[in-house]
Amino acid sequence: MNNEELIKTVDFKKGGGLVPTIIQDFNSKEVLMMAYMNEESLKKTLQDGTTWFWSRSRNEFWNKGATSGNVQIVKNISVDCDGDTLLVEVVPKGPACHTGNITCFYRKINFEENSNE
């Protein structure tokens, strides 16, 4: 799959132009955050190799880390089977979360009793 094929494969219509995008650490495999891309922010991401999102609250493009320095270097981009979700593996230059946590998913419930695996 190349860049052109990826852009064509993503179904931007389903979510009103926005596609949920999962950000995962390329090395640790930790899931860091979820944000939204529109077609133009996906193109910007493909062009400059750092993550670009569309901020639903500020209604503007958002180049992750442009202010904080915590940019995310893109290593892989995957699209799911029905084309409505993206997965981007990155090498982060700092915490993904505005709270300073490495990941936005820092509040967790453990179900370790579910050991029937």
Next chain:
Amino acid sequence: MNNEELIKTVDFKKGGGLVPTIIQDFNSKEVLMMAYMNEESLKKTLQDGTTWFWSRSRNEFWNKGATSGNVQIVKNISVDCDGDTLLVEVVPKGPACHTGNITCFYRKINFEENSNE
């Protein structure tokens, strides 16, 4: 964080009752799929320890693997910083994807040239 706190923390209003939910393999750390939970499907997931979603296309609850046998045993549930996304780590009993692929994110672009890490 306990089950009650988790349910209170999740912002179901933002997405019209639905919260994007990332499913990750507990052991391999591979991201398997993304689906949507509403409050009731989160409660069902907490109760029986397998993943329950809300199907937007069929407009009904969807207990992953109930038909195929490819159930997902829940190990951890995390909520993100602003409460509008869930991350569920699971031990899957079979492929997550209806195509038979282990993950729904089987179509990938590599950016290995981005080596400035």
